[in-house]
Amino acid sequence: MVQRLIFIAVLAGVSFVAYKKYVRIFNIIRLGKEEEIADRKSERWKNVFLVAFGQKKMFKRIIPAIMHLFIYVAFLFTQIELVEIIIDGVFGVHRFFADKIGFLYSLIINSIEILSVLAFVATVVFLWRRNLLKVPRLVKPEMKGWPTLDANYILIGEIILLIGIFSMNGADAVLQNLDPEHYPATGGIISAAIGEGIFSGLSIGTLQGIERFGWWLHILTVFGFLLYLPMSKHLHIMLAFPNVYFSRLKSRGEISNMPEVMNEVKSMMGLIEESTDAADMSAELPDFGAKDVFDLSWQNILSAYTCTECGRCSSVCPANDTGKKLSPRKIMMDIRDRAEEVYTKIESENIDKKDYDDGKSLFDYISEEELFACTTCNACIEACPVLINPLEPILELRRYKLLTEAKGPEEWLPMFTALENGGSVWQMPDQRFDWANSINQESTS
């Protein structure tokens, strides 16, 4: 009874705090510019099934893909057991489903146990790849400090979770023989072996203690994860789905149009009626591009929070691969960190986002050196398993530099001048057809 009350209290407390934390993430994402993304629903759902649920893009790198799949499927399956744990906890029963769904129960338990062993292997492999093998993309400069700690915390958390599952099921397996009335058979083969190997010969009281310890360890670790996710890169286990759903479906080659600039140029060229509205003339020119999280689409911020810092983007980036500072992963991390900073201040000082000004911007995180090193090759976009597009914010930041601040690499100026004056990237007025002279002379001679 005491256990039951404690559980209900913990469950209620965790639910409350989790609700607050996830609403907070939702609000942070809404710091971005409003944009309706409601088209091509069937294509979007198809992406969710293939790319998010089906892990399609992970399989471009087979070893991490298989290891990741172990953990992912184990996670999905464990959710079934979690339902039972919560029912057991709230109602003070033991293995609620065991005698209700018959053979299916032992199938589920065995699946969970096999997947848990595989997930354990994968977790160890991941710890090894990060900390001993030091896979290059996992140890790049932007991974120093918190990002590396965060990744290791998650992996260690997974191991604790597995210790919980197996001490619970292992002790339970022995108890099933000693006290079949209270401990219905689960049919778990791995837990039976663990029980026999480690826990056999212990007294019923000790076994009950171990089973309870495992049960509580398991559920508390799950609660811990739930509360930890919103401040971790591991949030991808939730946000990958909406991020994939809302990802851009237009052609990769199409950079988003700027209608306000288009109309301005059209009226300059006399293609549309020039606005004669006096109020319009005196109006201040709007800022173009993005300098802060408010100027990016909410979809970009969702992506930033979805990023799990795997670094596939940066490992294929031609700039990053040749030692430049630009790292598409860092761009996404910077957007997230800046959004976090902004929202923390908004929260604590209760300010409206329209009035927000702390004298800082994304440019305090992202340098021009990084921005202008991008070749727009789209390799980062191709590489991302959850359809994050780092190029879009890079371009928006470039637009701010070029259009609003009139800055950018000086070497581009001659190109721009040549374009403005002669319509070509090189200053060679009226020579665009000269290449044909030799051909046309031949044909006349």
Next chain:
Amino acid sequence: MKVYTLEEYNTMSKSPEIVFWVGCAGSFDPRAQKITKALVKILHHAGLEFAVLGNEESCTGDPARRAGNEFIFQMMALQNIETLNMYNVKKIVTACPHCFNTIKNEYPELGGNYEVLHHTTLIQKLIDEGKLTIEKGKFEGKKIAYHDSCYLGRINNIYETPRSILKQLDASLQEAKRNREKGFCCGAGGAQVFKEEEEGSKKVNHERVGELLEGNPDIIAANCPYCILMMNDGVKSKEKEEDVMVYDISELIVQANRW
């Protein structure tokens, strides 16, 4: 063989089957001009009536837009669309994947709707229709390494057509370690070709050329004038310009046919 402008066609009250969009590199850069001329020869031998815009053509605006200068992009794009629509252009071929991408994917939103072909697609079509044949023999025993440009490959998903043309050359086709959707950039895109690279451990094109040279090819084949400029520079930096030639696919066809 004569190259007509659309204006000339217009005064003859005729319209060509296709407009050849030459692009800045193809118009001005001495190396890229050779690609332009190779494509002219191919169109001529295939008996396809074509015209160019000549001095009425402007940059598509690709480098300006990717640099972040949307004003100049819009100036270029809207002017070009005005011109193309004035001549009622329906079909365009270009040897530059950047021009191809911008006209195909970005002009529609600005009011420019055309059927746009990259020259490798057109070449394959001409072969399929029997209008173009490739003589065997010239490249027998040669090794050709193929470089996917980002704007044709990863961005527009054209990987196999250029390869299928190269296979018809009787040479052995080599793949770079990073190919197709994993193809590694030459370093020119996003207006990078107009500025120095940021500080790093090496140049992007040197990295890419090093990879392409791994199989000791005789020829590096590409489909983009900017890639070709970058590859040429990379080959020179490795002091391999005597051993390895860098060509556009159209030039290889012209060589094979000894035109």
